[in-house]
Amino acid sequence: MVTLHIKNMVCDRCKLVVTQELTKLGLHPAKVTLGEVELREESLTKEQQDAVDGALTAVGFARIDDRKGRLIESIKNIIIERIHHVDMIDRKFNWSDILAEALHHDYNSLSSLFSSVEGTTIEQYIIRQKIERAKELLFYDELNLSEIAHKLGYSSVAHLSAQFKKITGLSPSELKKSRKAEDVRTPIDSLPLKT
Structure with a gap:
């Protein structure tokens, strides 16, 4: 499973929007909580990561890469x-x-x-x-x-x-x-x- 950490995901509507955007990209969210999505995919290609980043940015979110x-x-x-x-x-x-x-x-x-x-x-x-x-x-x-x-x-x-x-x-x-x-x-x- 791939876990995505997402900035600005602070409400139930946010979870719905992120789930819809990831699904549009052909990804499979298994668990969606505030600030985090677990995907069924084992890994993401660079192209998929870029597509996720673009889709999230378009709706006001951002993927967080760093630990801090x-x-x-x-x-x-x-x-x-x-x-x-x-x-x-x-x-x-x-x-x-x-x-x-x-x-x-x-x-x-x-x-x-x-x-x-x-x-x-x-x-x-x-x-x-x-x-x-x-x-x-x-x-x-x-x-x-x-x-x-x-x-x-x-x-x-x-x-x-x-x-x-x-x-x-x-x-x-x-x-x-x-x-x-x-x-x-x-x-x-x-x-x-x-x-």
Whole structure:
């Protein structure tokens, strides 16, 4: 099996698009997860690799060849998966433990690599993802602010509100009142890394 590591593959729609593009090229995706595709093929020729690169680039993705790039993309995908796609009752967990265990690396080395390449910390990346998820939850108006804070692992509404205002320039209630969340929401793969 050939494993492809793919940058910017952050949602279910992304997985669908990548699967369709690979299938159009006559390849056979066996398993598709955020940031990674396992193909049934034993190997890819240079021409197939070039065709994959062209097809992925045309739809906003890129194949990652280097080990450090794959590791950083894995960090992002774990964070995105946990915040945006897993509905967990218990949000009280330690990110450093989760990342270190999932990636089989010491957290300090993961953190150092991420900061040196991305220009921001893993913690700031997590905060940005949480705020984007909070905006989404506010937009759909299914949960109150206290429930959103709990769902995202904040110790209090005040803590969520302070981070929210720092990132967006609005308080959660101001955003909710404006009902213009669609003007403020940013696609997950377009979030700026720096605060």
